[in-house]
Structure formats: C-alpha cells, structure tokens
Amino acid sequence: MKNVNCTLTIAGTDPTGGAGIQADLKTFQELRTYGMTVITSVLAQNTTGVQKVLHQPIDLIESQINSVISDIPVDAFKTGMIANLEMMELLERKIPEIGVPYVMDPVMVATSGDSLIHEDARTFLRDRLMPFAKIVTPNIPEAESLIGVEIKTLDDMKDAAAAIVSRYGAQSALVKGGHLNDQAADVLFDGKTMHTFTSERINTKNTHGTGCTLSAAITAYLAKGLSLYEAVELSKKYITEAIRYSFNIGKGNGPTNHWAPRIEG
Numbered sequence: 001m002k003n004v005n006c007t008l009t010i011a012g013t014d015p016t017g018g019a020g021i022q023a024d025l026k027t028f029q030e031l032r033t034y035g036m037t038v039i040t041s042v043l044a045q046n047t048t049g050v051q052k053v054l055h056q057p058i059d060l061i062e063s064q065i066n067s068v069i070s071d072i073p074v075d076a077f078k079t080g081m082i083a084n085l086e087m088m089e090l091l092e093r094k095i096p097e098i099g100v101p102y103v104m105d106p107v108m109v110a111t112s113g114d115s116l117i118h119e120d121a122r123t124f125l126r127d128r129l130m131p132f133a134k135i136v137t138p139n140i141p142e143a144e145s146l147i148g149v150e151i152k153t154l155d156d157m158k159d160a161a162a163a164i165v166s167r168y169g170a171q172s173a174l175v176k177g178g179h180l181n182d183q184a185a186d187v188l189f190d191g192k193t194m195h196t197f198t199s200e201r202i203n204t205k206n207t208h209g210t211g212c213t214l215s216a217a218i219t220a221y222l223a224k225g226l227s228l229y230e231a232v233e234l235s236k237k238y239i240t241e242a243i244r245y246s247f248n249i250g251k252g253n254g255p256t257n258h259w260a261p262r263i264e265g
C-alpha cells in the first residue's frame with residue numbers, strides 16, 4: 001500500500017521559481033504530498049515579465065504524462081499554462097485517462113501582463129476541457145474572458161462563478177478577487193451553494209505566482225482526500241500567509257513564501 005498522496009502538475013516553467021511548475025512543486029512539497037511535473041512550455045521569465053517561450057513537442061508532453069501514469073498512481077492533478085490548441089487536444093484525450101480530481105487554473109495572462117495562451121485556444125479550454133474540471137480557478141480578467149462580461153463587484157464575481165458552472169460544465173468555479181481593489185475575497189460556486197472566502201488585502205507588489213500556488217494547494221488538499229470546500233478554505237489560508245510573508249526579491253513582482261503557512265501555523 002502506498003504511503004503518500006501523489007500530485008501532478010501539467011504546466012509551464014519559471015526559472016526564477018516563483019510561478020508555474022516550480023511554484024506548484026514547492027506547494028505540493030510543503031503540503032506533504034509527492035509532487036510530479038509534466039512540462040508543457042519552457043519559459044525564460046522572471047519577476048518583471050516573460051522574455052522567451054519554447055513550447056514542447058506534443059509527443060514529448062504525451063510521453064511525460066505516460067511516464068508518470070504508467071508508473072505512479074496520481075491522486076489529484078492540475079493544469080496551468082497550456083499554450084496552444086494542439087496541447088489542449090492532447091489533454092482532451094489524456095485527462096479522462098488520468099481519471100482523478102482535476103483542478104484547472106485557466107492561465108491566460110501572467111501578473112506581468114504577458115499573454116501565455118494563444119487566442120484560439122481560449123475557446124477550446126472553455127468548451128472542451130472545462131467539463132472535466134472538479135474546480136476551475138480563474139482570476140477576474142480570466143473570468144471576464146471566459147464569460148464575456150465585465151466584473152466589478154463581489155456580486156459580479158458570484159454571477160461569473162455560477163455562469164462558468166452552468167454554461168461550461170465545470171463541477172465548480174472559484175473566481176479569485178485578487179484583482180479587485182478593496183478586498184481579497186474569492187467566490188466558490190459548487191453547483192448548489194455559493195461560498196465566499198475572505199482575507200484582508202495585504203499591501204504588497206509581490207504577487208508573482210499567487211494563482212499557481214493557490215491552485216496547487218487545492219490540488220494537494222484534494223489529493224489528501226479533503227472535501228472541495230475544505231480544500232479551498234485551507235488553500236486560501238495558505239496563499240494569504242504566503243503573500244503576507246512574500247519575498248522582497250527581484251525587480252518586479254516578487255514571489256510568495258511557501259514556508260510562511262507552516263511557520264505561522
């Protein structure tokens with residue numbers, strides 16, 4: 001019998017370690033799961049933005065997934081940056097094969113403002129991959145792009161979460177309020193009930209990788225067998241402390257601190 005819960009992220013990289021695969025792996029590790037990675041795109045990026053991108057060949061992405069699932073049972077997995085249509089078509093085949101709770105972080109634009117996904121792939125992500133998701137975790141610009149409506153208030157966020165579930169078939173949607181000015185409230189609609197998770201807004205520019213970290217934490221907690229509500233509640237606490245004690249390094253938006261949630265309880 002295996003003695004650890006196993007997590008997998010399918011995403012792009014960040015050599016400065018703040019976002020993407022690297023943030024996911026740190027989160028998986030801190031939350032005491034066995035973290036694994038499939039790399040979709042290799043990026044040259046840092047706290048100031050994205051300098052270069054190389055998408056991996058589709059057959060190499062498929063082989064990485066096969067290497068993992070033919071050997072080690074995955075308990076929950078997430079996707080982050082899936083840059084183009086070909087990668088999404090591959091994932092449409094592979095997600096049901098992986099067959100465990102799937103967390104979709106619909107990554108579109110980095111904190112720096114750089115676009116991380118081709119325009120034509122957004123529709124595919126929404127219409128073909130979203131129905132597989134146990135939870136999809138858009139930030140406000142991503143939710144606006146998904147439903148085509150502007151989001152300015154908490155009520156708009158709730159409407160967006162409900163629309164994502166009812167229109168596009170995700171089991172649940174967490175619309176994150178990090179981009180609203182006066183609050184750090186996230187809204188979860190689980191198909192039946194609307195929940196709001198609120199924390200104080202921390203006055204910092206160091207928010208590089210916050211979305212990656214939050215969705216990786218949800219994946220880890222789901223892998224450990226927690227309910228969706230518990231997974232989101234604990235992940236919100238994790239990201240709040242990781243932002244509160246974020247590292248003041250780099251010339252742009254610094255990274256989150258993965259030790260903080262543990263040190264501070």
Ligand SMILES: Nc1ncnc2c1ncn2[C@@H]1O[C@H](COP(=O)(O)OP(=O)(O)O)[C@@H](O)[C@H]1O
Nearest residue numbers: 139176177178179184185200201202210211214
């Ligand atoms: N300044 C902040 N203070 C506290 N929480 C924040 C802050 N900025 C973002 N968050 C939280 O971090 C998580 C990621 O949110 P967000 O920044 O909206 O996503 P993304 O990184 O995908 O753009 C959410 O739980 C959000 O509420």
Ligand SMILES: Cc1ncc(COP(=O)(O)O)c(N)n1
Nearest residue numbers: 012019020110209210211212
């Ligand atoms: C490879 C990769 N994936 C995702 C993000 C988004 O990061 P954020 O969590 O700051 O929105 C990123 N900057 N790089």
